[in-house]
Amino acid sequence: EPEVTQTPSHQVTQMGQEVILRCVPISNHLYFYWYRQILGQKVEFLVSFYNNEISEKSEIFDDQFSVERPDGSNFTLKIRSTKLEDSAMYFCASIKEVNTEAFFGQGTRLTVV
Amino acid sequence: GQNIDQPTEMTATEGAIVQINCTYQTSGFNGLFWYQQHAGEAPTFLSYNVLDGLEEKGRFSSFLSRSKGYSYLLLKELQMKDSASYLCAVTLRNTNAGKSTFGDGTTLTVKP
Numbered sequence: 358e359p360e361v362t363q364t365p366s367h368q369v370t371q372m373g374q375e376v377i378l379r380c381v382p383i384s385n386h387l388y389f390y391w392y393r394q395i396l397g398q399k400v401e402f403l404v405s406f407y408n409n410e411i412s413e414k415s416e417i418f419d420d421q422f423s424v425e426r427p428d429g430s431n432f433t434l435k436i437r438s439t440k441l442e443d444s445a446m447y448f449c450a451s452i453k454e455v456n457t458e459a460f461f462g463q464g465t466r467l468t469v470v
Numbered sequence: 471g472q473n474i475d476q477p478t479e480m481t482a483t484e485g486a487i488v489q490i491n492c493t494y495q496t497s498g499f500n501g502l503f504w505y506q507q508h509a510g511e512a513p514t515f516l517s518y519n520v521l522d523g524l525e526e527k528g529r530f531s532s533f534l535s536r537s538k539g540y541s542y543l544l545l546k547e548l549q550m551k552d553s554a555s556y557l558c559a560v561t562l563r564n565t566n567a568g569k570s571t572f573g574d575g576t577t578l579t580v581k582p
Binding site for chain 1: 500501503507511512513514515518520557559561565567568569570571572573574575
């Protein structure tokens with residue numbers, strides 16, 4: 358069964374450093390997302406990406422964040438100058454069409470120290 | 471904005487039936503998803519309702535009332551492995567983003 362894959366599964370970084378979280382969405386899906394889940398809290402939408410551009414972003418997704426689809430398969434989330442409060446599980450998800458089920462990757466647990 | 475409410479925690483007994491409710495207030499509502507999330511894992515899809523009524527899928531059923539802004543997830547013949555968080559998520563019309571907005575989730579504990 359096709360799946361969304363994310364790497365790395367865990368990332369520890371020092372405050373102020375940049376991190377890149379990587380995702381490979383399901384190959385025939387068209388819409389890609391990053392969500393964040395702080396430990397014990399809800400899943401929060403960060404950004405959606407369609408047709409090689411951001412289609413929507415939340416207020417969390419400020420200038421510190423950026424996304425890219427550099428080669429037609431990978432979908433990356435870059436966090437510049439990480440802060441302690443960026444520590445969370447970051448989930449990538451993809452859907453084939455609007456209003457269909459989202460397939461989530463297993464997540465990257467980011468710890469900023 | 472959107473507001474999605476679910477109970478924080480529920481406890482039920484193995485073999486029993488449990489109903490997890492979700493209410494929402496949002497403009498431009500399109501549909502409602504239920505996902506299951508085990509601790510430390512990714513959410514996995516359970517059901518999607520866009521029309522009023524009950525959708526049944528094995529031990530799990532989901533109901534939607536658009537006029538009341540209300541949904542529930544019904545789990546029958548509970549098993550220990552059903553202990554997880556259950557996330558209600560809504561999607562909106564007229565968007566090319568297709569994003570889901572999640573509630574806080576309901577943590578279900580199934581006891582022997």
